[in-house]
Amino acid sequence: MKSRSQEKQENQKKQWSLQDFEIGKPLGKGKFGRVYLAREVKSKYIVALKIIFKEQIEKYKIQHQLQREMQIQTSLHHPNILRLYGWFHDNERIFLILEYAHRGELYRELKKKGYLSEKQAATYIASLTNALAYCHEKDVIHRDIKPENLLLDHEGRLKIADFGWSVQSRSKRHTMCGTLDYLAPEMVENKAHDYAVDNWTLGILCYEFLYGAPPFEAESQRDTFRRIMKIDLSFPSEPPVSAEAKNLISRLLVKDSSKRLSLQKIMEHPWIIKNADPMGISRK
Numbered sequence: 671m672k673s674r675s676q677e678k679q680e681n682q683k684k685q686w687s688l689q690d691f692e693i694g695k696p697l698g699k700g701k702f703g704r705v706y707l708a709r710e711v712k713s714k715y716i717v718a719l720k721i722i723f724k725e726q727i728e729k730y731k732i733q734h735q736l737q738r739e740m741q742i743q744t745s746l747h748h749p750n751i752l753r754l755y756g757w758f759h760d761n762e763r764i765f766l767i768l769e770y771a772h773r774g775e776l777y778r779e780l781k782k783k784g785y786l787s788e789k790q791a792a793t794y795i796a797s798l799t800n801a802l803a804y805c806h807e808k809d810v811i812h813r814d815i816k817p818e819n820l821l822l823d824h825e826g827r828l829k830i831a832d833f834g835w836s837v838q839s840r841s842k843r844h845t846m847c848g849t850l851d852y853l854a855p856e857m858v859e860n861k862a863h864d865y866a867v868d869n870w871t872l873g874i875l876c877y878e879f880l881y882g883a884p885p886f887e888a889e890s891q892r893d894t895f896r897r898i899m900k901i902d903l904s905f906p907s908e909p910p911v912s913a914e915a916k917n918l919i920s921r922l923l924v925k926d927s928s929k930r931l932s933l934q935k936i937m938e939h940p941w942i943i944k945n946a947d948p949m950g951i952s953r954k
Contacts, residue, residue, distance in 0.1 A: 686758040686767065691719060697774070702726045703763070707770065717755065720766040727764070739833045740766065742810055750801035752821060752829040771821035771829050780817050784882045785909055791879035792915075792945030794820075795872060796937065797828040802872070803933045806865045815871040816852050817878065827950065850894055851884040855925050858895050866927035872936065873922025880911045885923070901925055914941035 694707035703722035710717060727733055743754040753769040773779075776794070780786065786794070798815065805812060812830065819832035854870035856863045877885045885904075886897040896902075903923055905916050918941045921931040936942060 684756070686756055686765070688758075688760070688765065691717075693719065702730070702732070705768075708767075716770050718768040718770045720768055722764045722766070724759075724762055724764065736764070743833045746805065746808070746810070746833075748801050748804045750797045750828055750830060751804070752831040768831075769823075769829070771831070772824035773822035773826060775818055776820040776822055776828065777817035779822065780879065780882070786879045788880065788912060788915060788941075789945045789947060791876060792942050793947045793950040794828050794879060795876050795918075796942050796946040797950065798830070798872060798875070799933050799936045799942075801828075801830050802868050806868070806933065811865050812868050812871075814852070815868060815875060817875070850891060851887055853895075853898060854927065855898055855901070856927055858898050864927070866930050869922055869930045869933065869936075870927070873919050873930075876915070876922070877919050880915055881906060881909065885919075899925075912941065914939070914944065917941070 690711055691708040692711060694709065697705040697707055697718055699705075703720060703726065705718050705720045708717050708719040709715065722736070727736060740754065740757060743752070744756075747753070752771060755767040755769070757764060757766045759765065798820075802812065802815075810833075812833065814832065815830065819830065821829045821831045823829060852871050852874050854863060854867040857867060874884050874886075886894055886902065888894045888897055901923060903920065905911065905919075918931070918936070918939050922936075924930045931939070
Protein backbone atom coordinates (compact mmCIF):
# COMPACT_ATOMS: atom_id res chain seq x y z
CA MET A 671 0.00 0.00 0.00
CA LYS A 672 1.25 3.47 -0.84
CA SER A 673 1.33 6.07 1.88
CA ARG A 674 -1.00 9.03 1.59
CA SER A 675 1.88 11.41 0.86
CA GLN A 676 3.18 9.13 -1.93
CA GLU A 677 -0.32 8.92 -3.40
CA LYS A 678 -0.66 12.70 -3.19
CA GLN A 679 2.72 13.29 -4.82
CA GLU A 680 1.89 10.89 -7.65
CA ASN A 681 -1.48 12.56 -8.21
CA GLN A 682 0.14 15.99 -8.26
CA LYS A 683 2.90 14.82 -10.63
CA LYS A 684 0.46 13.13 -12.97
CA GLN A 685 -1.02 15.33 -15.66
CA TRP A 686 -4.49 13.86 -16.08
CA SER A 687 -6.49 14.10 -19.30
CA LEU A 688 -9.82 12.76 -20.58
CA GLN A 689 -7.90 9.95 -22.35
CA ASP A 690 -7.12 8.47 -18.91
CA PHE A 691 -10.80 7.67 -18.27
CA GLU A 692 -13.60 5.56 -19.69
CA ILE A 693 -16.82 7.51 -19.15
CA GLY A 694 -19.91 5.64 -17.96
CA LYS A 695 -23.46 6.56 -17.01
CA PRO A 696 -24.49 10.04 -15.79
CA LEU A 697 -24.81 10.24 -11.98
CA GLY A 698 -26.25 13.70 -11.62
CA LYS A 699 -26.68 17.17 -13.02
CA GLY A 700 -25.99 20.46 -11.28
CA LYS A 701 -26.26 24.16 -12.09
CA PHE A 702 -22.70 24.31 -13.44
CA GLY A 703 -22.19 20.88 -15.00
CA ARG A 704 -22.67 17.13 -14.79
CA VAL A 705 -21.27 14.15 -12.91
CA TYR A 706 -20.46 10.83 -14.61
CA LEU A 707 -19.33 7.42 -13.45
CA ALA A 708 -15.83 6.87 -14.83
CA ARG A 709 -13.02 4.33 -14.73
CA GLU A 710 -9.33 5.15 -14.80
CA VAL A 711 -8.03 3.15 -17.76
CA LYS A 712 -4.76 1.85 -16.26
CA SER A 713 -5.81 0.97 -12.73
CA LYS A 714 -9.51 0.21 -13.51
CA TYR A 715 -10.27 2.35 -10.44
CA ILE A 716 -13.88 3.63 -10.36
CA VAL A 717 -14.38 7.36 -9.74
CA ALA A 718 -16.99 10.06 -10.25
CA LEU A 719 -15.99 12.65 -12.84
CA LYS A 720 -17.54 16.08 -12.30
CA ILE A 721 -17.51 18.16 -15.46
CA ILE A 722 -17.92 21.92 -15.04
CA PHE A 723 -18.27 24.22 -18.03
CA LYS A 724 -15.94 27.23 -18.04
CA GLU A 725 -18.67 29.29 -19.73
CA GLN A 726 -20.92 28.73 -16.67
CA ILE A 727 -18.07 29.57 -14.26
CA GLU A 728 -17.56 32.89 -16.03
CA LYS A 729 -21.28 33.59 -16.34
CA TYR A 730 -21.91 33.13 -12.62
CA LYS A 731 -18.50 34.54 -11.57
CA ILE A 732 -17.64 31.53 -9.39
CA GLN A 733 -13.95 31.21 -10.35
CA HIS A 734 -12.79 32.15 -6.86
CA GLN A 735 -15.42 29.97 -5.14
CA LEU A 736 -14.54 26.92 -7.27
CA GLN A 737 -10.81 27.38 -6.71
CA ARG A 738 -11.39 27.60 -2.96
CA GLU A 739 -13.65 24.52 -2.99
CA MET A 740 -11.01 22.50 -4.87
CA GLN A 741 -8.19 23.58 -2.56
CA ILE A 742 -10.19 22.81 0.59
CA GLN A 743 -11.55 19.44 -0.56
CA THR A 744 -8.16 18.22 -1.82
CA SER A 745 -6.61 18.94 1.57
CA LEU A 746 -9.20 16.96 3.57
CA HIS A 747 -8.60 13.26 4.29
CA HIS A 748 -11.35 11.80 6.47
CA PRO A 749 -13.49 8.65 6.03
CA ASN A 750 -16.70 10.75 6.13
CA ILE A 751 -15.52 13.34 3.59
CA LEU A 752 -15.66 12.64 -0.13
CA ARG A 753 -12.13 12.66 -1.59
CA LEU A 754 -11.15 14.95 -4.43
CA TYR A 755 -8.25 13.06 -6.04
CA GLY A 756 -7.27 15.65 -8.62
CA TRP A 757 -8.43 17.74 -11.58
CA PHE A 758 -7.58 18.74 -15.14
CA HIS A 759 -9.09 20.96 -17.82
CA ASP A 760 -9.42 21.53 -21.54
CA ASN A 761 -10.53 24.63 -23.47
CA GLU A 762 -14.17 24.42 -22.43
CA ARG A 763 -14.36 22.32 -19.26
CA ILE A 764 -12.86 21.61 -15.85
CA PHE A 765 -12.87 17.97 -14.70
CA LEU A 766 -12.84 17.04 -11.00
CA ILE A 767 -11.82 13.44 -10.16
CA LEU A 768 -13.91 12.48 -7.14
CA GLU A 769 -14.41 9.43 -4.94
CA TYR A 770 -17.46 7.47 -6.14
CA ALA A 771 -20.25 7.10 -3.57
CA HIS A 772 -22.17 4.07 -4.79
CA ARG A 773 -25.48 4.67 -3.00
CA GLY A 774 -25.84 8.33 -3.99
CA GLU A 775 -27.55 11.15 -2.10
CA LEU A 776 -28.80 10.67 1.44
CA TYR A 777 -31.62 13.00 0.33
CA ARG A 778 -32.96 10.23 -1.93
CA GLU A 779 -32.99 7.72 0.93
CA LEU A 780 -34.75 10.20 3.21
CA LYS A 781 -37.40 11.00 0.58
CA LYS A 782 -37.98 7.28 -0.08
CA LYS A 783 -38.34 6.33 3.59
CA GLY A 784 -40.02 9.54 4.76
CA TYR A 785 -37.90 9.60 7.92
CA LEU A 786 -35.11 7.56 9.51
CA SER A 787 -34.95 5.35 12.58
CA GLU A 788 -33.27 6.85 15.66
CA LYS A 789 -30.39 4.38 15.29
CA GLN A 790 -29.78 5.36 11.66
CA ALA A 791 -30.19 9.09 12.38
CA ALA A 792 -27.81 8.95 15.37
CA THR A 793 -25.19 7.07 13.32
CA TYR A 794 -25.33 9.73 10.57
CA ILE A 795 -25.22 12.61 13.09
CA ALA A 796 -22.22 11.04 14.87
CA SER A 797 -20.44 10.53 11.50
CA LEU A 798 -21.12 14.13 10.53
CA THR A 799 -20.00 15.41 13.92
CA ASN A 800 -16.68 13.54 13.57
CA ALA A 801 -16.14 14.90 10.05
CA LEU A 802 -17.00 18.46 11.11
CA ALA A 803 -14.70 18.25 14.15
CA TYR A 804 -11.91 17.29 11.71
CA CYS A 805 -12.83 20.23 9.40
CA HIS A 806 -12.96 22.71 12.29
CA GLU A 807 -9.52 21.55 13.48
CA LYS A 808 -8.28 22.57 10.03
CA ASP A 809 -10.09 25.93 10.27
CA VAL A 810 -12.68 24.86 7.66
CA ILE A 811 -16.32 25.87 8.20
CA HIS A 812 -18.62 23.95 5.83
CA ARG A 813 -21.67 26.30 5.95
CA ASP A 814 -23.93 24.22 3.69
CA ILE A 815 -24.58 20.80 5.25
CA LYS A 816 -27.89 19.42 3.90
CA PRO A 817 -29.13 15.99 2.71
CA GLU A 818 -28.38 16.81 -0.95
CA ASN A 819 -24.71 17.37 -0.04
CA LEU A 820 -24.38 14.09 1.85
CA LEU A 821 -23.61 10.91 -0.09
CA LEU A 822 -23.51 7.24 0.94
CA ASP A 823 -20.84 4.76 -0.17
CA HIS A 824 -21.42 1.06 -0.91
CA GLU A 825 -21.29 0.26 2.82
CA GLY A 826 -23.81 3.00 3.62
CA ARG A 827 -21.12 5.20 5.18
CA LEU A 828 -21.90 8.90 5.06
CA LYS A 829 -19.68 11.28 3.04
CA ILE A 830 -19.81 15.08 3.03
CA ALA A 831 -19.62 15.89 -0.67
CA ASP A 832 -20.05 19.54 -1.54
CA PHE A 833 -17.63 22.21 -0.29
CA GLY A 834 -18.94 25.02 -2.53
CA TRP A 835 -19.75 27.32 0.40
CA SER A 836 -16.88 26.21 2.62
CA VAL A 837 -14.33 28.65 3.88
CA GLN A 838 -10.98 28.29 5.58
CA SER A 839 -10.72 31.05 8.15
CA ARG A 840 -9.85 31.75 11.75
CA SER A 841 -11.80 34.99 11.87
CA LYS A 842 -15.56 35.48 11.89
CA ARG A 843 -17.26 35.62 8.49
CA HIS A 844 -20.02 37.89 7.16
CA THR A 845 -21.19 36.23 3.93
CA MET A 846 -24.76 34.98 3.87
CA CYS A 847 -24.64 31.63 2.16
CA GLY A 848 -25.98 28.12 2.40
CA THR A 849 -29.54 26.90 1.94
CA LEU A 850 -32.60 28.65 3.32
CA ASP A 851 -34.03 26.04 5.71
CA TYR A 852 -30.59 25.33 7.19
CA LEU A 853 -29.42 28.91 7.84
CA ALA A 854 -28.41 29.78 11.39
CA PRO A 855 -30.01 32.91 12.97
CA GLU A 856 -26.73 34.85 12.84
CA MET A 857 -26.59 34.29 9.05
CA VAL A 858 -30.23 35.33 8.59
CA GLU A 859 -29.40 38.55 10.48
CA ASN A 860 -26.23 39.04 8.38
CA LYS A 861 -24.13 39.05 11.54
CA ALA A 862 -20.62 37.68 11.87
CA HIS A 863 -20.58 33.91 12.19
CA ASP A 864 -18.10 31.15 12.99
CA TYR A 865 -17.91 27.34 13.30
CA ALA A 866 -21.11 27.27 15.38
CA VAL A 867 -23.17 27.60 12.15
CA ASP A 868 -22.24 23.97 11.41
CA ASN A 869 -23.41 22.91 14.92
CA TRP A 870 -26.76 24.62 14.25
CA THR A 871 -27.10 22.70 10.98
CA LEU A 872 -26.55 19.40 12.82
CA GLY A 873 -29.64 20.25 14.90
CA ILE A 874 -31.66 21.00 11.75
CA LEU A 875 -30.51 17.76 10.11
CA CYS A 876 -31.17 15.66 13.20
CA TYR A 877 -34.75 16.99 13.20
CA GLU A 878 -35.14 16.38 9.46
CA PHE A 879 -33.78 12.82 9.73
CA LEU A 880 -36.31 11.99 12.46
CA TYR A 881 -39.37 13.88 11.16
CA GLY A 882 -38.80 13.99 7.39
CA ALA A 883 -38.79 17.80 7.05
CA PRO A 884 -36.65 20.64 8.45
CA PRO A 885 -38.10 22.32 11.57
CA PHE A 886 -38.58 25.89 10.31
CA GLU A 887 -40.06 25.12 6.89
CA ALA A 888 -42.72 27.67 5.87
CA GLU A 889 -44.68 28.85 2.82
CA SER A 890 -42.41 31.82 2.12
CA GLN A 891 -38.76 32.74 2.62
CA ARG A 892 -39.86 35.54 4.95
CA ASP A 893 -41.84 33.15 7.16
CA THR A 894 -38.94 30.68 7.27
CA PHE A 895 -36.60 33.49 8.34
CA ARG A 896 -39.11 34.65 10.98
CA ARG A 897 -39.41 31.12 12.39
CA ILE A 898 -35.61 30.74 12.51
CA MET A 899 -35.23 34.08 14.31
CA LYS A 900 -37.89 33.18 16.88
CA ILE A 901 -36.56 29.59 17.20
CA ASP A 902 -40.17 28.59 16.54
CA LEU A 903 -39.45 24.93 17.28
CA SER A 904 -42.14 22.32 17.87
CA PHE A 905 -42.04 18.52 17.86
CA PRO A 906 -44.93 16.70 16.12
CA SER A 907 -46.45 13.70 17.89
CA GLU A 908 -45.94 11.58 14.75
CA PRO A 909 -43.56 9.89 14.13
CA PRO A 910 -42.79 9.20 17.81
CA VAL A 911 -39.33 10.47 18.77
CA SER A 912 -37.50 9.91 22.06
CA ALA A 913 -37.06 12.65 24.69
CA GLU A 914 -33.23 12.30 24.36
CA ALA A 915 -33.37 13.08 20.63
CA LYS A 916 -35.55 16.15 21.27
CA ASN A 917 -33.12 17.24 23.99
CA LEU A 918 -30.16 17.06 21.59
CA ILE A 919 -32.04 19.03 18.91
CA SER A 920 -33.16 21.69 21.42
CA ARG A 921 -29.59 22.13 22.68
CA LEU A 922 -28.27 22.67 19.14
CA LEU A 923 -31.04 24.99 17.89
CA VAL A 924 -30.11 27.80 20.25
CA LYS A 925 -30.05 31.42 19.06
CA ASP A 926 -26.91 32.37 21.00
CA SER A 927 -24.23 30.54 19.00
CA SER A 928 -21.85 30.38 21.99
CA LYS A 929 -24.45 28.34 23.93
CA ARG A 930 -24.94 25.64 21.27
CA LEU A 931 -23.76 22.17 22.20
CA SER A 932 -20.13 21.65 21.15
CA LEU A 933 -19.18 18.85 18.76
CA GLN A 934 -17.44 17.06 21.64
CA LYS A 935 -20.62 17.27 23.75
CA ILE A 936 -22.72 15.93 20.85
CA MET A 937 -20.56 12.78 20.78
CA GLU A 938 -21.03 12.42 24.56
CA HIS A 939 -24.80 12.99 24.43
CA PRO A 940 -26.89 10.07 25.82
CA TRP A 941 -28.92 9.81 22.59
CA ILE A 942 -25.77 9.37 20.46
CA ILE A 943 -24.19 6.92 22.94
CA LYS A 944 -27.40 4.86 23.10
CA ASN A 945 -28.26 4.82 19.37
CA ALA A 946 -25.23 5.42 17.12
CA ASP A 947 -23.73 2.27 15.62
CA PRO A 948 -19.97 2.32 16.39
CA MET A 949 -19.35 0.24 13.24
CA GLY A 950 -21.07 2.90 11.14
CA ILE A 951 -18.96 5.73 12.50
CA SER A 952 -15.54 6.31 11.02
CA ARG A 953 -13.17 7.83 13.50
CA LYS A 954 -10.03 9.62 12.38
